Amino acid sequence: MTEEIDIKNLVFKAIGQFSFLFLLLGMCFFLPAWTFNYWEAWLYIGTFVSMMIVFLIYMVRNDPGLLKRRLEKKEKRKKQKWVISIANLLFLSIFLIPGFDKRYEWSHVPVWGVILADLIFAFGYLFFFWVMRENSYAAHNVKVEKGVQKVITTGPYAIIRHPMYLAVIIMFGITPLALGSYWGLIPLSVIFVFLYFRIADEEQLLTEELEGYEEYMKQTKYRILPKIW
Secondary structure (H helix, E strand, C coil): CCCCCCCHHHHHHHHHHHHHHHHHHCCCHHHHCCCCHHHHHHHHHHHHHHHHHHHHHHHHCCCHHHHHHHHCCCCCHHHHHHHHHHHHHHHHHHHHHHHHHHCCCCCCCCHHHHHHHHHHHHHHHHHEEEEEEEECCCCCCCCCCCCCCCCCCHHHCCCCCCCCHHHHHHHHCCCCHHHHCCCHHCCHHCCCCCHHHHHHHHHHHHHCCCCCHHHHHCCCCCCCCCCCC
């Protein structure tokens, strides 16, 4: 039976979460920088907002179930809870450090580098959008909807098992440069460690609860980077 979804309520919830996200981003950028004269941050926010609005419109019109899953952020697995908590702090540092870098002029990314970084960020978001189109069950948290969810083997899933994480790496790995900072790249190496633990635990759950996933792992050998990992 298809679950009925209150579209209006879902849209209000999405707008509320997105508005809070961008308010938080603004605070992370402009408070450490102690100025609104931070064009790199404005360009990044504009790019992010534009991509997210397009994605929201698509989900509301074509896949409200996906939007509902993306808005459910609470993790139930213990391993995921601590991984996400620490990873969130590290992601926060990626947003905070460039502001301090701007304020104290620790490093300087040239204009062309910032613009290129924003273009790469947009590409990463488009890749993320492609992943979501292929996999309507790509929830924000780690779970399996038994009896409904199926193994996805099309699109990027035909090449790697976790393309959504690759999209995240592209988007947020380039973010410090888009914000005009080299120092903001420092936390990335630690985030990859926590990403490894998240994927390992997720695959354990999928193997146990999602029919056909173990066979899929044998066919699609690489998690994120073909020929590497």
